[in-house]
Amino acid sequence: MAKEGLQLLLLxxxxxxxxxxxxxxxxxxxxxxxxxxxAADGGQDTGGGFVLxxxxxxxxxxxxxxxxxxxxxxxxxxxxxxxxxxxxxxSEVEEIAQGTHLFKDLRGFESPALxxxxxxxxxxxxxxxxxESESHxxxxxxxxxxxxxxxxxxxxxxxxxxxxxxxxxVLSLMLHxxxxxxxxxxxxxxxxxxxxxxxxxxRFGEISRExxxxxxxxxxxxxxxxxxxxxxMAERWPKDPRIxxxxxxxxxxxxxxxxxxxxxxxxxxxxxxxxxDFRIYSNSAKKLINKLYMKFEIHKIDFKLLERIRVPLSLxxxxxxxxxxxxxxxxxxxxxxxxxxxxxxxxxxSEGLIFSDPFSPGPF
Ligand SMILES: [Zn+2]
Numbered sequence: 001m002a003k004e005g006l007q008l009l010l011l012x013x014x015x016x017x018x019x020x021x022x023x024x025x026x027x028x029x030x031x032x033x034x035x036x037x038x039a040a041d042g043g044q045d046t047g048g049g050f051v052l053x054x055x056x057x058x059x060x061x062x063x064x065x066x067x068x069x070x071x072x073x074x075x076x077x078x079x080x081x082x083x084x085x086x087x088x089x090x091s092e093v094e095e096i097a098q099g100t101h102l103f104k105d106l107r108g109f110e111s112p113a114l115x116x117x118x119x120x121x122x123x124x125x126x127x128x129x130x131x132e133s134e135s136h137x138x139x140x141x142x143x144x145x146x147x148x149x150x151x152x153x154x155x156x157x158x159x160x161x162x163x164x165x166x167x168x169x170v171l172s173l174m175l176h177x178x179x180x181x182x183x184x185x186x187x188x189x190x191x192x193x194x195x196x197x198x199x200x201x202x203r204f205g206e207i208s209r210e211x212x213x214x215x216x217x218x219x220x221x222x223x224x225x226x227x228x229x230x231x232x233m234a235e236r237w238p239k240d241p242r243i244x245x246x247x248x249x250x251x252x253x254x255x256x257x258x259x260x261x262x263x264x265x266x267x268x269x270x271x272x273x274x275x276x277d278f279r280i281y282s283n284s285a286k287k288l289i290n291k292l293y294m295k296f297e298i299h300k301i302d303f304k305l306l307e308r309i310r311v312p313l314s315l316x317x318x319x320x321x322x323x324x325x326x327x328x329x330x331x332x333x334x335x336x337x338x339x340x341x342x343x344x345x346x347x348x349x350s351e352g353l354i355f356s357d358p359f360s361p362g363p364f
Pocket of ligand 1: 135136176180186189
């Protein structure tokens with residue numbers, strides 16, 4: 001049947017991506033026991049020494065990302081400013097609530113300390129501690145309250161942080177140092193660090209590529225299955241009310257796409273080479289959601305008893321149903337290709353992969 005062939009073809013990039021996502025270990029930087037780096041510097045010492053969980057490269061990358069996110073000029077994109085606006089201003093620690101140490105004024109969020117973080121000299125220690133004071137073995141500033149201070153970072157110490165929490169810890173630590181540049185004494189710097197870290201954990205959850213990539217493909221694939229079922233139903237009876245329930249489910253799937261409305265979260269987790277590709281993908285998804293709302297006249301009402309499925313309240317003309325569903329099917333296909341583009345995976349059209357049973361749970 002020709003239509004079936006077409007559907008398989010449309011599904012192909014997704015299947016390919018699913019298999020890639022399943023086997024795609026990200027650069028978590030977990031150090032294998034045979035790593036040369038480790039043998040050289042004695043990490044994972046079996047004689048009761050410390051364990052190096054993260055690769056040097058991963059630590060450097062986390063530092064670079066942290067400094068970039070903290071010293072970002074645009075207040076809408078600066079992670080410390082977002083923290084302050086979302087949560088910090090409500091802090092019980094007065095210095096945090098007032099933005100002391102970080103902000104010159106709370107209207108434009110101009111921050112000499114955060115800017116300094118992006119400009120000042122940083123000494124990266126391969127081994128050993130920055131200072132032998134308990135609080136500053138991992139990182140330090142040469143002088144508290146001096147915006148021109150040099151910074152120190154111990155790469156060796158930071159390698160003891162597991163990859164899963166590396167970015168969160170390093171970001172929080174660098175914010176700690178930034179508040180020192182802005183004049184914070186140790187207790188306040190620690191409070192900033194702690195409150196920021198809590199915020200980061202709450203807002204971003206698990207920091208891994210897979211936490212976005214796999215659920216995205218699963219959601220698109222479930223949507224494609226729903227549309228395919230709907231097409232079959234529409235062939236028999238375009239007014240079948242189950243079609244419209246399925247469309248409601250597709251909307252729910254698309255609205256739950258991870259990171260769709262949080263560019264920063266997407267950037268941190270997926271690390272796309274080009275944010276422009278992300279915007280193209282995210283705009284397409286939003287357009288598609290709107291199209292479903294418009295064409296199927298779905299009203300935003302949560303029927304909690306109906307498993308929160310949004311039920312379309314009035315139906316489109318029967319003769320329009322089939323072609324509209326086909327259009328949606330094509331849109332979903334384009335969306336999957338655009339997402340592949342964001343995550344920078346090849347979009348080879350014919351790998352001979354056939355998805356024979358759309359109801360099987362797949363590789364997850
Ligand atoms: Zn400190």
